[in-house]
Amino acid sequence: MTITLTDADTMSWNPEALDEILANDEGRPVLFTNARILTTDPLIGAMVGADILFVGSLIVGVGPGIVTAAGDDNAIVVDSTGMTIVPAVLDTVALAGGRGRRSEYVATLAPGNAADFLVVPDELADDVPGAVATLLTRPDQVRALVATGLPVLWAGTDVPGRATAPETGVPAAADLTGSPRVGxxxxxxxxxxxxxxxxxxxDETRGGRPHAYQGRYWVAGDRIDYLDDLGFWAYGEFRGDELHHAGYVMKLG
Structure with missing residues (x-):
């Protein structure tokens, strides 16, 4: 069977809802309704004629009937009739049956998880891999790509002001004079x-051995990335007044 979807089908998809989402400074809930939802969650499974509700960056509800309360919460409603919604982050290990427990599943469309999902026409989404393949091979047919609650693609085109990938390459060293993490x-x-x-x-001293490892580092929020002069990468995390790195817990001396 040949699937024919016109540009008009794509470009006319819920433009008013997009405007409302982009202007949503009040924290209004957003509800995609009447869709086929492939959650990849082993408890929830797949549903037809269902809704997915998110507030900010988190999913708060999935399933049929949520639209009945949309007016109570002044939700922004996105009619997704004829659409399939799948996770935008694909857990290939789970799809291959390699997760032993539900708690190990990554990026499912379950309440409490990030609102990262993809919306494509049913005809282009026989299953989750097929829907993701549409994003990669026919992005013009994607109705929505949402990342932590914010639209990235809509009706086959980039959303104005969307997030963009960081520039590839090793950044220049920052001047960290005065940083409380220097020491x-x-x-x-x-x-x-x-x-x-x-x-x-x-510059690391290990067991009294000076200059055991040396290199560059960058701090972003509570994360620290290391690039050793030997060529390997490592990372650490600041947790309060502690630095956790490669199994070590350190404090400023």
Missing amino acids: VWIDRNDFLHQELTADGRY
């Missing part, structure tokens, strides 16, 4: 001393 971090057993300097360099 010597020491683990609980006094084995690892990791010095973070204001010019974006690190």
Whole structure:
């Protein structure tokens, strides 16, 4: 069977709803209604004629009948008749049956998870891989791609002001003068001393052996990325006054 979808079919898809979502500064819920939803969640499964409701970046409801309360919460309603909604982040291990417990599943369309999903016509979504293939091979036919509650693609085109991928490549070192994270971090057993300097360099002493590892580092929020002079990458995480890295827990000395 040949599937024929016209540009007019795509471009006329819910333009008013998109305008409302982009102007949503009041935290109104957003409801995609009357869709076929393939949640990939083993408890919830797949549903037809169902709704997915999210507030901000999180899904708060999935299933039939949610639209009946849309007026109570002043929700923005997106009519998704004839559409299939699937996770935008594909858990290939789960699809292959390789997750032993439901709690191990990644990025399912279950309440409490991030509102990351893809909306494509039923004809182009026999299953989850088929729907994702539409995004990769026929993006003009995608009705919506939503990332943490924010539209990225809509009606086959980029959404104005959408997020864009960071520039590829190793960034220049930042000037971290005055940063509270600059200094010597020491683990609980006094084995690892990791010095973070204001010019974006690190220098590790391990078991009294100086310069065991040296390289560059970058801090983004509570995450620290390391690029060692030997060529490998590593990372750490700041948790309160502690730095967690490769099994070590350090504090400023």
